Amino acid sequence: MADFLPSRSVLSAFFPNCLLTRGEAEQLRKSKEIDKCIHRDKTYVKRLVKILLLGAGESGKSTFLKQMRIIHGQDFDQKAKEEFRATIFSNVIKGIRVLVDAREKLHIPWGNTSNQRHGNTMMAFDTRSAMAHGHGMVEPKVFQHYLPSIKALWADQGIQNAYDRRREFQLDFTTQPFLVCDAVMCC
Known part of the structure; x- marks a missing residue:
């Protein structure tokens, strides 16, 4: 009587979930979940655009990427x-510091001679020690x-005369907007 029943392998081909053990069913569920993830990732990778930005330092590569992020609505x-x-x-x-140094090299007099003290303070700023603790960046306390x-120097x-002659020396183009902006100055 049992001879006419199909074998387990034949039944599992037509009814795959009926003859599975609990462990096999769990493995099958995980396999299907992994397959879905792979399919979703393939779709994502197909739509992904990769670019290589080459250029000298301070040429705007990072700025370009930040602008693209803002344009496409991804907040920071x-x-x-x-x-x-x-x-x-x-x-x-x-x-x-560059402006104080350039003012001196271009023989531009101080607008207010008491700002010499502020200029000395800024030129005494030790970039290596102050920035070493902040991974190359100045910390808010500093x-x-x-x-x-x-503030006194920018005023x-x-x-200001040295800044107006900035074409005669190298000044990072990002400096001026932040010097003018009181919101940044107030931290």
Whole structure:
């Protein structure tokens, strides 16, 4: 009587889930889930665009990527915003130091001679030690310490004259907007 019943392999071909053990059913479920993920990832990778940006330092590669991110509506998380903040602080301090140095080399007099003290303060800023702890960036506490000197120097007519002659020396193009913006200055 049992001779006419189909074998387990034949039954499993027509009724795959009926004759599986509990472990086999779980493995089958996981396999299908993995297959779905692979299919979804294939679709994602097909739509993914990869580009290689080549260029010298400070040529705008990172800026381009940040702009593309903003244009396509991807907001920056809090950690990224904090990293940008430290970068801005670093750029402002570097920019002010360049302007103080350029003012001297271009023989531009101070608008207010008392700003010589602020200029000395900024030129004494030790970029290696101050930035070593912040992974190459200026930390907010350090920036706050130098903020009065930065504000006084940016308001000085001699520094403004040096800035107007920036084509005669190398100044990072990102410095000026942040020096003018009081919101950044207030941290």
